[in-house]
Amino acid sequence: MRRDLLPSAIAIIAFTVVCGLAYPLLVTGIGQVVFPGRASGSLVKRERTVVGSKLIGQDFRGRPEYFQSRPSVTGYAADGTFFNNQGPNQKKLADQLKANADAYLKQNPGTRRQDIPADAVTTSASGIDPHISRASARIQARRVARVRRMDLTRVDDLIDDNTDGRFLFFGEPGVNVLELNLALDKEQQ
Amino acid sequence: MTVAGWATIVAFVAVLTATTPLIGAYLERVYTTEGRVDRLAVRIFGQAARREQSWQSYARSVLVFSALFFGLLYLILRTQTLHPWNPTGLGSPPWDLSFNTAASFVTNTNWQYYGGETTMTYFTQMAGLTVQNFVSAAVGIAVAIAVIRGFAAHSGRSLGNFYVDVTKTLLLVLLPVSVIGALFLVSQGLIQTLGDYTTVHTLAGGDQVIARGPVASQEWIKELGTNGGGFFNVNAAHPYENSNTLTNFVLLWSILAIPAGLTLTFGRMVGSKGQGWAVFAAMMTVFVVATAIVYVAESDPTPAMHAAGLTGSNMEGKDVRFGIGSSSLFASVTTVASCGAVNASMESLSGFGGAVPMANMMTGEVIFGGVGSGLYGMLLFVLLAVFLAGLMVGRTPEFLGKKIEAREVKLVALGTLAVPLMVLAASALALAVKYGSQSIFDSGPQGFSESIYAYTSQANNNGSAFAGYTGYVQPDGNNATAYGLTFADLLGGLAMLFGRFVPLVLALAVGGSLAGKRVTPRGPGTMRTDTPTFVVLLIGTVLLVALLTFVPALFLGPIGQGLTDRLF
Amino acid sequence: MLAEIPDGPGDVWSILIAVAAFALLFVLIRLLERV
Numbered sequence: 001m002r003r004d005l006l007p008s009a010i011a012i013i014a015f016t017v018v019c020g021l022a023y024p025l026l027v028t029g030i031g032q033v034v035f036p037g038r039a040s041g042s043l044v045k046r047e048r049t050v051v052g053s054k055l056i057g058q059d060f061r062g063r064p065e066y067f068q069s070r071p072s073v074t075g076y077a078a079d080g081t082f083f084n085n086q087g088p089n090q091k092k093l094a095d096q097l098k099a100n101a102d103a104y105l106k107q108n109p110g111t112r113r114q115d116i117p118a119d120a121v122t123t124s125a126s127g128i129d130p131h132i133s134r135a136s137a138r139i140q141a142r143r144v145a146r147v148r149r150m151d152l153t154r155v156d157d158l159i160d161d162n163t164d165g166r167f168l169f170f171g172e173p174g175v176n177v178l179e180l181n182l183a184l185d186k187e188q189q
Numbered sequence: 190m191t192v193a194g195w196a197t198i199v200a201f202v203a204v205l206t207a208t209t210p211l212i213g214a215y216l217e218r219v220y221t222t223e224g225r226v227d228r229l230a231v232r233i234f235g236q237a238a239r240r241e242q243s244w245q246s247y248a249r250s251v252l253v254f255s256a257l258f259f260g261l262l263y264l265i266l267r268t269q270t271l272h273p274w275n276p277t278g279l280g281s282p283p284w285d286l287s288f289n290t291a292a293s294f295v296t297n298t299n300w301q302y303y304g305g306e307t308t309m310t311y312f313t314q315m316a317g318l319t320v321q322n323f324v325s326a327a328v329g330i331a332v333a334i335a336v337i338r339g340f341a342a343h344s345g346r347s348l349g350n351f352y353v354d355v356t357k358t359l360l361l362v363l364l365p366v367s368v369i370g371a372l373f374l375v376s377q378g379l380i381q382t383l384g385d386y387t388t389v390h391t392l393a394g395g396d397q398v399i400a401r402g403p404v405a406s407q408e409w410i411k412e413l414g415t416n417g418g419g420f421f422n423v424n425a426a427h428p429y430e431n432s433n434t435l436t437n438f439v440l441l442w443s444i445l446a447i448p449a450g451l452t453l454t455f456g457r458m459v460g461s462k463g464q465g466w467a468v469f470a471a472m473m474t475v476f477v478v479a480t481a482i483v484y485v486a487e488s489d490p491t492p493a494m495h496a497a498g499l500t501g502s503n504m505e506g507k508d509v510r511f512g513i514g515s516s517s518l519f520a521s522v523t524t525v526a527s528c529g530a531v532n533a534s535m536e537s538l539s540g541f542g543g544a545v546p547m548a549n550m551m552t553g554e555v556i557f558g559g560v561g562s563g564l565y566g567m568l569l570f571v572l573l574a575v576f577l578a579g580l581m582v583g584r585t586p587e588f589l590g591k592k593i594e595a596r597e598v599k600l601v602a603l604g605t606l607a608v609p610l611m612v613l614a615a616s617a618l619a620l621a622v623k624y625g626s627q628s629i630f631d632s633g634p635q636g637f638s639e640s641i642y643a644y645t646s647q648a649n650n651n652g653s654a655f656a657g658y659t660g661y662v663q664p665d666g667n668n669a670t671a672y673g674l675t676f677a678d679l680l681g682g683l684a685m686l687f688g689r690f691v692p693l694v695l696a697l698a699v700g701g702s703l704a705g706k707r708v709t710p711r712g713p714g715t716m717r718t719d720t721p722t723f724v725v726l727l728i729g730t731v732l733l734v735a736l737l738t739f740v741p742a743l744f745l746g747p748i749g750q751g752l753t754d755r756l757f
Numbered sequence: 758m759l760a761e762i763p764d765g766p767g768d769v770w771s772i773l774i775a776v777a778a779f780a781l782l783f784v785l786i787r788l789l790e791r792v
Contacts, residue, residue, distance in 0.1 A: 001249050001252075001253055001783065003237060004237065004249060004250045004253035004254065005253060005257075006235075006237070007234040007235065007237035007238070007250075007352055008250070008253045008254040008257050009257060010233060010234060011233075011234070011254060011352065011355070012254070012257050012258050012261050014233060015320060015323070015324055015359065016261070016316055016320050018359070018364070019319060019320045019323040019324065019359065019364070020315050020316035020317070020319055020320035021315065021316055023319070023323075023364060023367065023368065023406060024315045024319060024403045024406040024407070026368065027368060027371045027372060027375070027381060027403070027405065027406040028381050028382065028383060028403055028406070030372060031371075031372060031375040031381040031405065032381070032382065034372070034375075034376075035375050035376055038375055038376065038377075038378050038379075038380075039375050039380060039381045039382055039405075040380065040382050040384065040401075041380045041382070041387065041399060041401055041429065042378050042380075043387065043389065049390050050387070050389045050390065051389055051390055051391060051392055052389045052391055052392070052397065053389065053399060053428075054378075055378055055428035055429060055432055056397075056399055056428055056429075058391045058392065058393065058397060059391065059393060059395065060392065060393045061393070062393065063392075063393050066392065066393065070509070076397065077397075077398075078397055078398060078399040078400060079306060079307075079386055079398040079399065079400040079666075080304065080306060080307050080400075080422070080666045081304065081306065081421050081422045081423040081427060082304060082422050082423065082656070083423060083506055083534040083536065083537070083656050083657075084505070084506060084534065084537065085534065085536045085537070085630055085631065085655070085656050085657035086493070086505070086536070086537065086631065086657075087536055087537065087543075087631045087635035087638070087655075087750070088491035088492055088493055088503070088505075088537065088538065088539045088540055088542075088543070088635075088750060088751075089491070089492045089493065089540070089633065089634070089635060089750045089753070089754075089755060089756055089757050090493060090631055090632070090633075090635060090756065090757060091493075091496075091632075091756040091757060093491075093493040093505065094492075094493040094494075094496035094497050094756055097493055097494060097496075097497035097499060097505075098496070098497040098498075101497055101498065101499060113498045113499070114498065114499070114500045115500075116499060116501075117501060118490075118494070118499065118500075118501030118502055118503070118504035118505075119504045119509055121497075121499060122494075122503075122504040122505040122506070122507075123505060123506065124426070124506075124507065124508045124509070125423055125426035125506050125507055125508050125516075125531075125532065125533045125534045125537075126423045126426040126427050126428060126508055127423065128427070128428065129428075129508045129509055129510075130428060131508070131509035131510055132509060133509055164433070164510065166193075166433075166434040166510070167433065167434045167435035167438070168200075169192075169193040169196045169197060169200075170193075170197050170200075170434040170435065170437065170438045170515060171197070171433075171434030171437060171438075171510050171511050171512055171514070171515040172434075172509060172510060172511070172512035172514075172515075174509040174510045178392070181392055182392070185392070245786050245790065248786050249783070249786065252779055252782055252783065255779075256775070256779045259775055259779075260775070263771060263775075267768065283767065284767030284768050284770065284771050285767065285771075287771065288770075288771040288774070288775070291775075292775075596792055599792050600789065600792060679774065682774075683774070683778065686778050686779075687778075690782050691782070691785065694782060694785055694786055694789070695789070698786075698789045698792075
């Protein structure tokens with residue numbers, strides 16, 4: 001055991017410097033130079049204000065003229081993420097889902113309960129999911145078009161323009177709520 | 190379920206199968222040729238890097254090395270107030286959480302009772318945790334190579350040199366791949382900055398503080414080294430850790446890339462690629478079945494959804510860009526390997542959907558498993574399977590021409606039963622004692638599942654969780670007013686240390702035992718171990734040990750919930 | 758808080774438990790030689 005003390009001590013210093021400082025600093029350096037926007041968080045500006053990140057969802061509750069994001073157990077806090085952690089048989093979850101569904105139906109009248117898309121009433125894993133499903137967007141489009149007095153077909157077009165596609169057939173496409181809402185505002189300027 | 194979802198799984202299997210022989214061959218070359226890195230190791234470590242080590246010597250090197258790293262990481266954690274790159278001015282986490290975290294990262298588990306963005310400085314993440322991601326992976330791979338040398342050896346008892354093996358693993362495998370991988374991730378939107386958290390002014394009129402950090406560099410090695418510890422609390426569900434459907438697929442591939450490749454490295458080093466493919470086939474078969482079950486289970490609404498009158502698939506605790514297919518795939522990949530990263534909430538999975546990750550871990554993380562540890566763990570099961578077959582047909586069991594005798598069988602028995610025993614003991618203790626129930630979050634069988642999952646995960650060095658189960662409470666989202674749940678932190682830490690180092694030492698002992706054995710050439714009576722029959726035998730042996738031990742627990746928890754619509 | 762050099766009973770526990778755990782692993786190596 002004694003024969004290992006010195007070489008191990010050297011190893012822990014050497015490996016910490018190489019893997020824990022040189023490597024991440026190198027990646028940061030190259031990343032910031034070659035992909036500066038992405039490396040800094042894909043922030044989005046409107047005029048001169050930073051209004052969010054392309055990758056991070058936001059809360060739009062209370063503003064019916066905007067497309068609404070998915071329910072989030074953290075209220076779209078991006079500096080302290082956590083899961084809902086309600087198991088599939090939890091009564092608490094059933095109550096949450098019922099309440100979310102009631103709210104969704106109230107906001108988007110004319111929908112049947114059994115047609116509500118699953119993502120519209122369930123919480124996301126990250127709590128800052130930037131996307132909603134296309135189905136949910138189509139349902140919300142009616143309300144948004146009415147509140148903004150826009151053509152429904154134009155709103156649908158904007159949905160398509162602001163959908164993040166999937167790579168080949170992996171995963172699912174998602175409508176980027178922030179980008180869509182920014183596009184809507186721009187349209188009506 | 191969609192065609193696209195199934196196609197993704199098929200594509201994943203195809204890509205992994207295609208890269209396995211390439212990675213296997215490369216790794217074999219790294220460890221069987223002498224080059225500049227060998228000389229570099231001697232220059233840095235001196236005489237220690239020149240020794241031909243016996244299994245005992247190799248094991249001792251691993252332990253001293255790991256113990257010192259435990260101490261260093263613990264020190265880093267407890268001195269956070271001194272760190273540079275601490276944008277939110279975090280203090281140091283308490284001793285019990287630090288114990289659990291240090292044990293966790295040194296053992297390749299990466300169990301996190303904490304959330305990164307509210308607990309760790311950038312300095313800790315880089316110089317503490319990322320370092321362990323590299324080093325614990327390197328230790329796992331080095332030990333696997335040493336064990337393989339024991340199986341392959343025709344003369345002598347040497348298993349190689351620990352310091353050379355670890356240095357080679359870092360400089361020729363993990364680091365170069367990680368630089369490229371991390372930059373790829375940045376190109377896809379993963380954040381990589383030392384800048385402060387940023388505040389944005391949302392469209393709805395509020396402010397949103399966005400936590401940032403040097404994430405991409407950590408993310409890549411986190412998956413490649415089957416570590417699993419996220420920069421942020423929600424792990425790979427966070428868009429800054431896993432931004433789109435392509436990063437998700439690539440990260441998933443990287444989790445199994447080396448564990449799968451090592452099967453062929455093993456085959457090559459023992460002179461039989463077919464033997465390597467047989468082990469690969471056993472692993473792949475179980476993995477595909479597990480993945481399919483999760484996907485099917487998650488495609489239906491849960492009892493809670495039923496009660497709310499909802500149809501559709503279980504999108505609770507999942508992000509839209511991953512959907513059901515890629516979330517199910519991730520849940521399966523991360524638990525057959527000892528990775529433990531998540532892109533969806535494990536606790537929110539359906540009854541059967543949650544039972545599979547649990548069962549995956551209960552097999553001992555040998556279905557691909559952790560980098561290195563999966564392979565040497567599986568080799569113990571191979572010997573067990575050979576032994577059982579020998580009992581059944583009344584022949585002396587032998588593997589690769591070497592007789593499997595009483596000593597080997599005793600070591601194998603210890604090696605395959607130690608961790609299941611630890612899982613049962615720790616879970617039982619945590620459930621029986623009031624200090625253990627303090628950690629439970631959900632009511633009913635789900636709470637039971639949380640406890641079982643926690644100790645299954647920690648003892649098997651996985652690191653994923655039913656995350657309601659707590660060990661650290663942060664009332665204000667920082668470390669100043671936070672406190673650890675000491676019982677959970679200590680019991681978990683000990684389970685992780687036991688689960689990592691006991692099988693590791695036993696595997697080295699087996700390797701050492703086999704190294705000295707004579708090889709008898711294959712005869713007409715030798716049982717073949719590279720045939721489909723053997724693959725079935727091997728799968729059966731793994732499942733038998735896991736199921737017999739854990740079926741009651743699975744039924745009391747997740748499977749029970751899956752069979753009923755009752756709410757708790 | 759100035760410099761938080763580890764102090765207090767908690768850190769002593771951590772060190773003791775960790776040392777004990779690793780020591781037992783060394784003992785395991787010795788025991789396995791006799792198996």
